[in-house]
Amino acid sequence: MIGSVCLLAVYFLTPVLLNKVAEGLIREDSLVKADAIVALAGDNRCNREKRAAELWRQGWGDYVVVSGMSYAWGFHTGEAARRYVMSLGVPGEKIFMINETLNTRAEARALDDLMRERGWNSAIVVTSAFHSRRATYTIERAALGRSFYSSPVPVGSPEWTPRAWWSRREDVYVTVREFTSWANTLIGGWQ
Amino acid sequence: MMRLRRRWAYRVLIPLALLAIGCVSLFFALPSLLIAPASVAKSDVILHGAISKHSAADKYVIDLYRRGVARKIVCVDSQISWDLYPSDYVRESLISQGVPAEDVISLRLPISPCAGAVLPRIVEFVKANGWKSALYVTHPEDSRYSDSLARRFFEREGVAFAVSYSPEDSEELTRDWRRTHWKTQRMVGEAMIIALDRFYSECR
Numbered sequence: 530m531i532g533s534v535c536l537l538a539v540y541f542l543t544p545v546l547l548n549k550v551a552e553g554l555i556r557e558d559s560l561v562k563a564d565a566i567v568a569l570a571g572d573n574r575c576n577r578e579k580r581a582a583e584l585w586r587q588g589w590g591d592y593v594v595v596s597g598m599s600y601a602w603g604f605h606t607g608e609a610a611r612r613y614v615m616s617l618g619v620p621g622e623k624i625f626m627i628n629e630t631l632n633t634r635a636e637a638r639a640l641d642d643l644m645r646e647r648g649w650n651s652a653i654v655v656t657s658a659f660h661s662r663r664a665t666y667t668i669e670r671a672a673l674g675r676s677f678y679s680s681p682v683p684v685g686s687p688e689w690t691p692r693a694w695w696s697r698r699e700d701v702y703v704t705v706r707e708f709t710s711w712a713n714t715l716i717g718g719w720q
Numbered sequence: 721m722m723r724l725r726r727r728w729a730y731r732v733l734i735p736l737a738l739l740a741i742g743c744v745s746l747f748f749a750l751p752s753l754l755i756a757p758a759s760v761a762k763s764d765v766i767l768h769g770a771i772s773k774h775s776a777a778d779k780y781v782i783d784l785y786r787r788g789v790a791r792k793i794v795c796v797d798s799q800i801s802w803d804l805y806p807s808d809y810v811r812e813s814l815i816s817q818g819v820p821a822e823d824v825i826s827l828r829l830p831i832s833p834c835a836g837a838v839l840p841r842i843v844e845f846v847k848a849n850g851w852k853s854a855l856y857v858t859h860p861e862d863s864r865y866s867d868s869l870a871r872r873f874f875e876r877e878g879v880a881f882a883v884s885y886s887p888e889d890s891e892e893l894t895r896d897w898r899r900t901h902w903k904t905q906r907m908v909g910e911a912m913i914i915a916l917d918r919f920y921s922e923c924r
Contacts, residue, residue, distance in 0.1 A: 573800050600809070
């Protein structure tokens with residue numbers, strides 16, 4: 530009898546717990562006007578850049594920062610992101626770029642350098658929802674003394690969605706990878 | 721009572737220790753588990769899918785083409801930023817290195833959750849061009865999985881299939897891989913992909 534009750538409890542509580550765990554990856558702060566809006570790299574659909582441009586048009590920041598890497602074949606993902614943000618109405622002189630951002634920690638260091646150089650003290654961090662808590666955490670530790678506010682891309686297909694994430698192949702991959710990356714970040718592992 | 725408690729502790733601790741040993745052994749064995757021997761079979765087309773920041777596969781693909789392994793090269797990739805398809809640039813690069821423009825094609829693929837979801841499109845493209853055999857050049861860590869997964873898709877449609885990779889890429893990837901972020905990320909990522917794909921019909 531007790532065994533059956535336990536099994537039923539596990540059956541019904543596991544999905545609730547898994548949803549909660551995934552929701553824990555998201556950090557969404559109240560929006561505050563900042564010096565810059567930063568769209569982090571790594572979104573091949575460019576929804577992060579789209580969100581950053583949207584926030585800029587609403588007046589939440591003075592500048593937009595895009596991020597990317599150069600490849601041996603002569604293209605730069607940051608340049609493509611810049612073109613996209615310009616096509617969404619942000620003037621070229623309002624866009625800055627950080628380069629060679631192979632992972633979140635490298636990106637955080639590059640952003641810190643840019644903010645120091647430009648004298649900026651605050652930024653809105655725009656990234657995918659699953660990445661928002663770790664990205665903001667990493668940036669806050671790399672750029673001490675500055676203020677950061679997280680405003681992730683809204684969840685919902687084709688973006689990662691925490692609700693019932695285990696039922697979609699791509700969302701499982703992203704969720705498991707994000708937890709692994711969290712572990713790596715917290716133990717200060719691979720850079 | 722004490723003895724009973726100890727027995728339960730052993731029952732829990734021993735499987736946990738075995739699991740931990742299994743995970744650590746699996747991690748160290750990743751290169752030998754993921755990387756299959758490269759096979760170079762004479763084919764109608766080379767499918768160049770080893771396009772990434774850390775790959776030197778272009779040279780290898782050109783070498784295969786010059787050795788007459790295949791008459792055509794198809795560079796295969798999906799969008800990595802806004803309207804940015806690396807395969808277009810790889811095509812230009814191969815042309816600038818002496819491969820005739822009419823022999824290199826860039827195939828733009830849609831963004832997909834897994835390889836299995838886009839493989840039918842590649843097979844369809846190969847068949848539409850009348851090619852009967854394909855040599856897929858991929859990343860070393862993807863070679864064993866591609867050899868089983870992609871082979872099924874191709875052979876089902878009557879297209880002979882082989883998988884290869886640049887020896888330079890393999891050497892670079894396996895050199896000190898446990899200490900380098902991108903190398904570990906790629907090995908562990910591939911292991912995750914293989915494990916996950918088994919649970920989703922659209923990826924098998």
